[in-house]
Amino acid sequence: MRLVLASASPARLSVLRAAGVEPVVRISGVDEDAVAAALVDPTPGDLVTALAVAKAEAVLDAVAAEHPDSVIVGCDSMLAIGGEVVGKPHTPEAARERWRRMAGRSGTLLTGHAVLRLTGGEVVARASGSEPTTVRFGSPTEEEVEAYVATGEPLAVAGGFTLDGLGGWFVDGIDGDPSSVIGISLPLTRKLLQVVGLGVPTFW
Template sequence: MTRPRLVLASQSPARLATLRSAGVEPEVIVSGVDESVIVSDDPVVVATELARLKCRAVAHRLKSADDTIVVGCDSVLAFDGEVLGKPSDAETAIERWRAMRGRSGVLHTGHCVRIGEREVSDDAATTVHFADLDDAEIQAYVGTGEPLHVAGAFTVDGLGGAFVERIEGDHHNVVGLSLPLLRAMLAGLGVRWTDLWR
């Protein structure tokens, strides 16, 4: 049996690494979607709509999209009634960490899977409890540049992992792609997860 073609509509190295570590080797096609086009106070709406836009943008560019699986994802952090994506600059990242330290937020990742004209989308949510960092730790972390490239200004699989005390929910979701949710979404479209293994 031929393995189905899977395209990841994301430039996130963490999402790619998550799929690879789970035995799936996707092609990567960056969507080029402007993430500022979706504005809402609802983190589920923001994450899911951006995932849909990315997935559709890539699917429409593919010539043989009828049997190609396209996966789009986007993550935001719900914290203090705000929806936080990537910080715009180091100063914003520092301000966020000063607010987040010793507290918790909910990381939402929107997922969209498309095969031809069939499409499903869903949101995964994981509660993240942040350590109580001092100002010097915040400055040092932001100084690495890592928080500037990720939703909520933190990672759990990189330098920021030491600053996340615990999570409630799917660890992979915090990295940017929920493997259990993706498996269930694919199953709903008639694709068995194990058929994607390389």
């Protein structure tokens, strides 16, 4: 029984490895904008969960052929702040603007997970859900924001910050699950694995 991580995120891979799991990594390549556009007035939790499901489903055929007895875990994260749900900034300009809005405020980092259990190459059980964590942002100086954006780190991560990287300098605290903010919630993943009939030690 292998755990397949349907994500290119090095942070998610690092969390799983530190927690005793060496996953098979398969990158989904899902068009997140297209998935989001197909949803009708979703809540933030519904949005990240739908994206996680899409990512797990995207690698299903390939994983079924390679690892017919396995569990696929799909993940997605977004930040809800000031009444808006935002993903990765992608550009330095967007990252700068994001930090101007976040500085000194709190936001909710939502992580959606989807779990597909395969037996003999067929899906025999599914589970999905989301986890909210409150993030309290510090107030970095303009110079600090410029230096942080110049590293490139905030451009490709949900909300434009990390907890476990350079962005950790500018996070005053969190209320909730730290692994969820990094990218994959260990408590939620454990609960979803239980729903599909598996325990975490299966993958140790």
